[in-house]
Amino acid sequence: MRASDLLHPRPEGLYCPPGDFFIDPVRPVNRALITHGHSDHARSGHRCVLATRQTLDIMGLRHGEGFAGTTQAAALGDTIALNGVTVTFHPAGHVLGSAQIAVEHQGRRIVASGDYKRQKDATCAPFEPVKCDVFITEATFGLPVFRHPPDSEEIARLLKSAAQFPERAHLVGAYALGKAQRVMRLLRDAGYDRPIYIHGALAKLSDYYQSQGIDLGTLEPATVESGTKDDFTGAIVIGPPSAFADRWARRFPDPISCFASGWMRIRQRAKQGGVELPLIISDHSDWDELTATIKETGAEEIWVTHGREEALVRWCELEGIAARPLHLVGYEDEGD
């Protein structure tokens, strides 16, 4: 059996014919295995969903309880048999609940990593390398220019700026699932103990993180009802990036716009977005992490998906590792 007979792309997503299931399908299917809760990977409307408990909870929070016909929680490391195909979930280090999915059949193992990172992150379980024949890697930051600095340095720059400009508010754009909570946690780890103000879109997910034992400290809604403009003097406010272009942002005194994202590595990206303080904090692997992980899995073949496939394929060629792009559609490469 060829590897492509075990998993291959279909318009709905990555499909396993012998197991009859899809991984992260972008259209409603009969059986879906979901790597993590970001909306481009975790859509509603599937008949059966298999994912980690936390990913299922997050899907419930985002799509409502009826997001799937039936759900089944996969415990990390447990073996699950689906029509004779063995499936195991392993932590991916991307966001809370994120997992790689190992698919094994007739002695051949393919690992679909979903999105993953190798940097330490106190808000989710660390990535676990899994030996496999074929490794399916993301390539969101698949160019040698993407090199994420230590996140503690980035948070230190935010805190330094907050001290330098005590009369202004710092608005930190961060995606609602994962990044926002990671930034909160990093602030706490750096000793910041003032309340962190959050946009309403972050409330449910942040509460959920706290309920999972991830201490984010005191979070307060960044609403006008809770105070006047002066109350936000010197405050750190976290919200989804889209909110800062919005009229919502007018309640803050002379705000400094910050954006926590791997894209902030590129000055022009920061400039175009009107970002004054770019924070290079990413939930995806950078170039060095991608290439190190590929080697670590020992895979003899690499399939590259969503992102800048061509550079990573080129790197594999230079290293003598077989590689090809896996043309999957429907995943936004902006989601960091």
Next chain:
Amino acid sequence: MNRFAELLDRLVLTPSRNGKLTLLTDYFRSVEDPDRGLALAAITGDLSIAAVKPAMLRTLVIERLDPVLFGYSYDYVGDLAETVSLVWPQPPADIPDHPPTLAEVVAKLQAASRSDGPKVLAKLLDSASISARFAIIKLVTGGLRIGVSARLAKQALADLGQVDVAEIEELWHGLAPPYAGLFAWLEGKAEKPEKTALALFRPVMLSNAVGDGDLEKLDPADYAAEWKWDGIRVQAVCEGGVRRLYSRTGDDVSGAFPDLAEAMDFSAALDGELLVGDPQATGTFSDLQQRLNRKSVTAKIQQQFPAFMRCYDVLQIGDEDLRALSFRERRSRLEAFVGTLDPSRFDLSPLVNFADWTALEELRRAPPHPIIEGVMLKRWDSPYLTGRPKGPWFKWKRDPHTVDAVLMYAQRGHGKRSSFYSDYTFGVWSGPEGSEELVPVGKAYFGFTDEELRQIDKYVRDNTVERFGPVRSVRADRRQGLVLEVAFEGLNRSTRHKSGVAMRFPRISRLRWDKPAAEADRIETLQALLDS
């Protein structure tokens, strides 16, 4: 080096002047000598390091990274210095115990010979962090491009030491990197540095605009009037064989005007306006533009657009400081002095005779030359003072031109305005009747009140057609569009803009909610202004 790199990264993304000043003063306060002085020199353009060509940089990186991967990277980033700083592989063995200081980097670069320059650069890049690599590359390729003028850096020094920026400007050309004596003085640890150099800059005297009701309180007999020439304010200083031509902020611009500098064979300090052409036939602003923003200038350009100085004040002759004298006395000294100079390079700004304000008003409205932008009023009995004292000097500018244009694009602002669409690109109609199209003629981001800003912002959000990052295009056609009355000081021909014109100092003077878009002005209206 890391602190300098961080400073550059922040400055380039900080749009507000106050924000930049805070970043600069904090840096000067927290960083020690000589690093801070070298950083200052790098920002003001006073740090000399042998340049490395971009092609050399590319060669260095290709030796270390697969050319295909470099190609993908460069295509994506678009900036060579940034790409190289990011992809440069750091040999683990070369990670130093401490990151190199700016002083160490500068010392190594300055000591490098032409032939071993690339090798020295590579070694430095090996030992530096990503941000520091970017800063090093910027240093060697010349031009930091961080949106900080030498003037702003001097203002930050003034803030640091709580002194007037004029004091810094006056000293500046007698100082050299790393400016340890200057910093010591600013921090109260030493005396003010002595003015030892020759031909130093003298801080200039500035005027206030005539406000409503100002003139009624003034006696016309107390004031002299002159045309206000729209050239470049310069100060020509010659002392002990040293010749310097300064801009009004004390930048040495002699290099850009060698023809004028050549003719400065006197011992004095003159204040005046740099213009092009010759004193008998003064050139237009477009002619002047041929000489602006050039580091060096070809013989052909010098011949075609010669620079001369129209003098209106004299601060020093020989050893005699004249600044304490009245304008009347300085003027008579000036008239006598200019008579001794090369008449093709120096002339006298003529006085304008007038009986009363009404008569002057008429002259102001119809000046005899297009490069005149109004009149200056100078009190006969005023000494030459530094800065902008209220009372002795007034500028009374010609009324601005206005045009009715249609809002086409709006861009989000920064800081306080980051949630407002506050930068507007506007256009006028062009093309034959029945198939008119809007052609952009300018961009403005002030002139409106906060309330008007809110109204335009709402209009932009309600009438967005397309979005490109922070920019929105707004519905603007014959039937619907927001007409803006735009005021501007003048118009230049431009090959860079589709419309062929570029406005000087445009601002929104009125919102014409009442005016149908189809009735906005046509491009011909502006073209007529160009030809006049």
